[in-house]
Amino acid sequence: MITAIRAELFKLRTTRMYYGLLGIAAGLTLLVEIVLSGRSGTTSLLPSLATAAGQRALATNTGFALLTAAVLGTIMSSGEFRHKTITDTYLDQPDRARVMLAKIVAALAGGALLGAVAAAIATMAGRMAVSMKGDTVALSGGDYTRYAAGTVLAAALLAATGCVAGSLIRSQIGAVIAVFIWSLAIEQILAGLSRSIARFLPLMGAATMAGANSRAAMPPLPDGIQPLSFATMAGILLTVLAVLAAGTAHTLNRDIT
Amino acid sequence: MPAIEVRGLTKRFGDITAVDDLSFTVGAGTVTGFLGPNGAGKTTTLRMLLGLIRPDAGTAFISGRPYRAVRDQVGASLEAVGFHPGRTARAHLRTRAMARGLDEAGIDAVLAMVDLAGDANRRTGVFSLGMKQRLGLAAALLGDPEVLILDEPANGLDPEGVKWLRGLLRGLAGQGRTIFVSSHILTEVTQTADHIVIVNRGRLIANARLADLIRGEETLEDLFLNLTRKDAAK
Numbered sequence: 493m494i495t496a497i498r499a500e501l502f503k504l505r506t507t508r509m510y511y512g513l514l515g516i517a518a519g520l521t522l523l524v525e526i527v528l529s530g531r532s533g534t535t536s537l538l539p540s541l542a543t544a545a546g547q548r549a550l551a552t553n554t555g556f557a558l559l560t561a562a563v564l565g566t567i568m569s570s571g572e573f574r575h576k577t578i579t580d581t582y583l584d585q586p587d588r589a590r591v592m593l594a595k596i597v598a599a600l601a602g603g604a605l606l607g608a609v610a611a612a613i614a615t616m617a618g619r620m621a622v623s624m625k626g627d628t629v630a631l632s633g634g635d636y637t638r639y640a641a642g643t644v645l646a647a648a649l650l651a652a653t654g655c656v657a658g659s660l661i662r663s664q665i666g667a668v669i670a671v672f673i674w675s676l677a678i679e680q681i682l683a684g685l686s687r688s689i690a691r692f693l694p695l696m697g698a699a700t701m702a703g704a705n706s707r708a709a710m711p712p713l714p715d716g717i718q719p720l721s722f723a724t725m726a727g728i729l730l731t732v733l734a735v736l737a738a739g740t741a742h743t744l745n746r747d748i749t
Numbered sequence: 750m751p752a753i754e755v756r757g758l759t760k761r762f763g764d765i766t767a768v769d770d771l772s773f774t775v776g777a778g779t780v781t782g783f784l785g786p787n788g789a790g791k792t793t794t795l796r797m798l799l800g801l802i803r804p805d806a807g808t809a810f811i812s813g814r815p816y817r818a819v820r821d822q823v824g825a826s827l828e829a830v831g832f833h834p835g836r837t838a839r840a841h842l843r844t845r846a847m848a849r850g851l852d853e854a855g856i857d858a859v860l861a862m863v864d865l866a867g868d869a870n871r872r873t874g875v876f877s878l879g880m881k882q883r884l885g886l887a888a889a890l891l892g893d894p895e896v897l898i899l900d901e902p903a904n905g906l907d908p909e910g911v912k913w914l915r916g917l918l919r920g921l922a923g924q925g926r927t928i929f930v931s932s933h934i935l936t937e938v939t940q941t942a943d944h945i946v947i948v949n950r951g952r953l954i955a956n957a958r959l960a961d962l963i964r965g966e967e968t969l970e971d972l973f974l975n976l977t978r979k980d981a982a983k
Contacts, residue, residue: 495847495848495849495850496848498847499844499847499848502840502843502844502847503833503836503844506835506836506837506840506843506844507833507835507836508835509835571833575831575832575833575834576828576830576831577828577831577832577833578831579801579827579828579831580828580831580845580888581848582800582801583799583801583820583825583827584820584845584848584849585848585849586800586816586817586820587817745803747796747801747802747803748796748801748802749762749793749796749801749802
């Protein structure tokens, strides 16, 4: 199992895709951080940076990175079919369940690092913005740590979920589009129909895990959504496991023609 | 014990029977050409042998066991285009060696064997089809396998490359390895193989030593065309 995990991590390290997605996640987080800090206090959605709520909005602005983590996982597995490398992967490791598990572990690691980069940028840029406006930091070190840990965990889980989703859909473009449609359209529709299920949806649940709690977040969250609860984490984990089970069964039986 | 043993192998894709109750053996230490027209079921057979496709019936064993049990003794090259374009040749081989739990020290040796030592740090996205074939062969040779299974390894090679491949296969055969190679280039097969398996429409139509199959003025091409035409007329 260790050799399979090492190989998957090495695959991740030796393509430009991973570094590109890291750059996209970091760049988007920083860009949104600049926009949010400039507009804070000007609308009801964005409280002033002098308040804890305003500072929290900046510290938890990691939604684009979370979405990028889901895309990362999707590309990690669907890319094997796009580039036809899946044949060699299964020749090298005929135990397909082991390959799937190794990919999930690599996705967890890759997603966690991506989440850590985004959390670091959101924390540092957020505090810098507060400092530049001459406001007092209203959040504690524990708050920042909790948001960062939530972002890392959420990004890791989303990457793993994307990895399994990518094994279900052979077309890489189709798989990535499916991630976007699910995250940005279907989740919004479902949350609009029932606010109570929002935190159990993969991207929204992940965003609350990272500490986001407002309509100004990415993705926009229903007002009053409960942040980082055990139920949210369990909901996301169960979603991951359900998709994982379906994906693994599908992968085990697939002919590689 | 034969190096490769296929018994009653059958595979259907919907209404199409790609491989139909196919049985043959490949002797240890031989170079066996696996021939057949397009769509004859060669690639499907090789993929069932290597555990990539699940047969509907029958068995396909290497050294008496399924591929997954003898993976360390087998090298295979099936996809001449199966490379991540952003990964270098060396990184590709490191990935393959890692996944098989092999010592990475052998990478330079196999790169030299396929004449790609100078291209080791180039991304495979810029490789020609012939270079990709060579890289696929290098990956198959990792771990010094006793049995080599190659699907159309001469595809994309220029005449010089074909000559090089002939020399490589002869050299490997001379070391006592079993080589099972599918090919469309019949003149090449004549010069490298000592045993022939011919399939058509998923069924076996010939399985014998090359010297026993070809008599008099007949060439392998004549024999192949006669056999496949006769089978198609049935």
